[in-house]
Amino acid sequence: MPPALPNFSSSVKLKYVKLGYQYLVNHILTFLLIPIMAGIVVELLRLGPDEILRIWNSLEFDLVQILCSGFLIIFVATVYFMSRPRHIYLVDYSCFKPPVTCRAPFSTFMEHSRLINGANTKVVDFEMRILERSGLGEETCLPPAIHYIPPKPTMADCRAEAELVIFSSIDSLLKKTGIKPKDVDILILNCSMFSPTPSMTAMIVNKYKMRGNIKSFNLSGMGCSAGLISIDLARDLLQVHPNSYALVVSTEIITPSFYGGSQRSMLLPNCLFRMGSAAILLSNRRKDGWRAKYRLAHVVRTHKGADDKAYRCVYEEEDPQGIRGVSLSKELMVIAGEALKSNITTIGPLVLPASEQLLFLFTLIGRKLFNPKWKPYIPDFKQAFEHFCIHAGGRAVIDELQKNLQLSAEHVEASRMTLHRFGNTSSSSLWYELSYIESKGRMKRGDRVWQIAFGSGFKCNSAVWKCNRTIKADPESPWFDCIDRYPVHIPEIVKL
Numbered sequence: 096m097p098p099a100l101p102n103f104s105s106s107v108k109l110k111y112v113k114l115g116y117q118y119l120v121n122h123i124l125t126f127l128l129i130p131i132m133a134g135i136v137v138e139l140l141r142l143g144p145d146e147i148l149r150i151w152n153s154l155e156f157d158l159v160q161i162l163c164s165g166f167l168i169i170f171v172a173t174v175y176f177m178s179r180p181r182h183i184y185l186v187d188y189s190c191f192k193p194p195v196t197c198r199a200p201f202s203t204f205m206e207h208s209r210l211i212n213g214a215n216t217k218v219v220d221f222e223m224r225i226l227e228r229s230g231l232g233e234e235t236c237l238p239p240a241i242h243y244i245p246p247k248p249t250m251a252d253c254r255a256e257a258e259l260v261i262f263s264s265i266d267s268l269l270k271k272t273g274i275k276p277k278d279v280d281i282l283i284l285n286c287s288m289f290s291p292t293p294s295m296t297a298m299i300v301n302k303y304k305m306r307g308n309i310k311s312f313n314l315s316g317m318g319c320s321a322g323l324i325s326i327d328l329a330r331d332l333l334q335v336h337p338n339s340y341a342l343v344v345s346t347e348i349i350t351p352s353f354y355g356g357s358q359r360s361m362l363l364p365n366c367l368f369r370m371g372s373a374a375i376l377l378s379n380r381r382k383d384g385w386r387a388k389y390r391l392a393h394v395v396r397t398h399k400g401a402d403d404k405a406y407r408c409v410y411e412e413e414d415p416q417g418i419r420g421v422s423l424s425k426e427l428m429v430i431a432g433e434a435l436k437s438n439i440t441t442i443g444p445l446v447l448p449a450s451e452q453l454l455f456l457f458t459l460i461g462r463k464l465f466n467p468k469w470k471p472y473i474p475d476f477k478q479a480f481e482h483f484c485i486h487a488g489g490r491a492v493i494d495e496l497q498k499n500l501q502l503s504a505e506h507v508e509a510s511r512m513t514l515h516r517f518g519n520t521s522s523s524s525l526w527y528e529l530s531y532i533e534s535k536g537r538m539k540r541g542d543r544v545w546q547i548a549f550g551s552g553f554k555c556n557s558a559v560w561k562c563n564r565t566i567k568a569d570p571e572s573p574w575f576d577c578i579d580r581y582p583v584h585i586p587e588i589v590k591l
Contacts, residue, residue: 181337181379183330184387185560189267190527191260191346191372192573193236193517199369200233201226201591211245211355218357225366227588230490230511235369235518240350248350253289254298256350260372261295262302265344267571268374274340276303281332281341285314285321285522287551288411288421289348299344310336318409318550319486321345322373322522323558327394333379340380346372347521354420361420367489371520371527389544389560393445397438397555405430409551428495434555435499435547439476442557446479446543476500479543480559483507484528486548487514496547512581517573522548527573531581534574538566 139147205223212218238259240252261284269276282305284296291298294313299305312328314321322345329341349368354361378387399405408424424430444452451474462469476483483506485496493514497507509528513520517527525546532538542562549555568575 181334182381182384183333183391184378184380184383184563185389185391186340186376186378186383186387187268187272188373188375188388188526188529189264189271189571190523190530190573191264191370193260193370197236197238197242197370198233199235199237199242201589204366205591207242207244212357215357218362221359222362222366223591225363227591228490229366230493230514230585231367231369231518232515232583232585234516238348238350238370241353245355246353248353250291253348253350254291256370257286257289257291257295257298257346257348258302260346260348260370261299261344261374264346264372264374265299265303265342268342268376271569271571272376274376276305278340279305279309279342280336280339281329282309282311282344283314283325283329283341284312284344284346285317285325286346286348287316287318287321287521288352289350290315295344316551318552318554319347319488319519319521319524320548320550320554320556322525323394323546323548323556324396324554325522326375326377326391326558327396327556329377330391330394333377336379338380339378341377343375343377344372345375345522345526347523352421354418356414356416356418356420358414358418358420358422360422360424361414363423364421367519369518369520371517371523373523373526375526384563387563388566389562391558392543392561393442393557393559395438395442395445395557397434397441399430399434399437399553399555402430402553405434405553408553428491430553431492431549431555432495432499434549434553435496438547438555438557439474439500442559443474446545446559447474447476448478451475451478473499473501476545477502477506480545481539481542482509482529482532482537482544484525484532484544484546485510487511487517487524487528488519488549490514492549508582511585512583515583515585516577516581522550524548530569530572531574531578533566534568534572534578536568538562540565 204226205219208219208222238252238256240246240248240256282296282299284299286295290313296311296313300309300311310332314325317324325343325345329343333339333341347368349370352364352368354365404424404426408427408430409421411419411421413419443455455474458469483502485493485507487493487510493507493510496502509531512531513524513527517524520527525548529544540562544560544562546558546560547555568578574581
């Protein structure tokens with residue numbers, strides 16, 4: 096028998112063919128300019144210095160023409176620089192680290208569940224199954240009012256949690272950046288479940304004695320993606336207010352959101368949500384460019400609220416017994432997938448290299464004209480970003496995005512470890528993830544970060560940041576005293 100032919104697909108190393116294609120397409124302008132520049136150099140060498148000097152002397156310059164040309168160049172340059180959007184810098188940020196006294200290990204959580212629910216063993220068993228598969232660890236924290244048996248949150252309890260998490264993160268941020276409260280020109284806070292009167296932005300202004308002409312905004316009811324909505328709002332305001340600082344606070348006050356009923360779809364938030372807050376300082380001042388950690392490149396927002404199913408998939412309402420809670424639909428992941436698809440379709444052309452955009456376009460044309468059964472090409476976003484911060488809403492959310500975006504375990508490591516260490520901290524989870532990457536020493540100058548978050552409504556929002564400088568571990572980071580223990584292995588099921 097003649098020897099079998101070799102397996103060319105494995106011997107040729109097709110991945111190198113793809114790498115060559117990507118390099119060629121992404122640097123096509125360079126490859127086109129090289130022969131043009133080479134031709135110009137050869138022609139200049141052929142003419143010689145005497146001929147070049149003779150041609151230069153033969154040119155006649157009129158003073159009026161020179162002045163008009165100079166004026167035109169100055170005018171065009173002035174218009175260009177004045178109309179160009181201002182750079183938005185992330186000077187620094189700070190995340191709240193809960194005190195040890197607020198820890199809610201599994202044993203404590205389940206013991207309280209048994210004491211609160213009494214004979215209703217179905218609720219206890221359901222919460223146990225959720226915790227076993229949640230991806231949460233033993234160090235997540237709940238506010239003091241939720242530790243009561245049974246919890247009876249009051250307005251005073253809610254305000255106490257808000258003051259603890261918000262003031263702590265702002266204090267740390269002011270200490271790191273060295274700015275004074277009166278230097279802040281714009282104040283934005285987002286919190287979905289707690290919206291008191293006066294607002295929490297008024298609470299911050301009162302605490303820090305901020306200026307009377309500060310522009311303050313209090314966003315509520317916008318879910319876990321509200322943090323990026325706040326960033327988008329701050330960006331728009333900083334574009335029209337020069338030389339300004341914007342303080343953005345992202346948090347979720349979970350004291351008022353505790354659900355004491357037995358509806359399964361409403362019990363999930365009890366098991367997943369934990370304490371958290373982040374304070375972010377943005378600036379449009381050029382002098383802050385040297386010390387800022389990041390520069391904001393893009394913000395893309397997708398809203399699916401026109402669809403009834405998407406609108407109601409995260410919905411606050413009363414259960415049949417009249418107990419208020421937040422209901423999570425079984426179709427949540429499907430709706431989130433649709434929102435993500437719309438979002439990445441918009442952000443793709445802004446961030447993907449030309450090679451990926453061409454492959455996507457060719458596949459799309461092929462499916463339309465030749466064979467609809469062709470597998471759609473999923474762009475390789477790993478070429479556009481070095482780091483990914485996926486909202487730590489739950490293990491299923493992270494798993495689904497890792498699968499759909501074809502990410503490695505290291506790309507989603509920050510999201511999984513944040514969920515394990517701090518739980519779902521809602522809109523602030525993205526900043527705990529970014530802090531994890533920095534604490535690991537992985538953030539280098541020029542690196543690009545993609546933050547992705549989902550929220551009620553239903554919304555999917557993205558932000559792209561570019562790192563200004565190599566970032567070292569921050570002693571004020573919530574990871575500083577435990578980063579050496581991570582990453583940890585998270586089993587599929589933790590038997591309780």
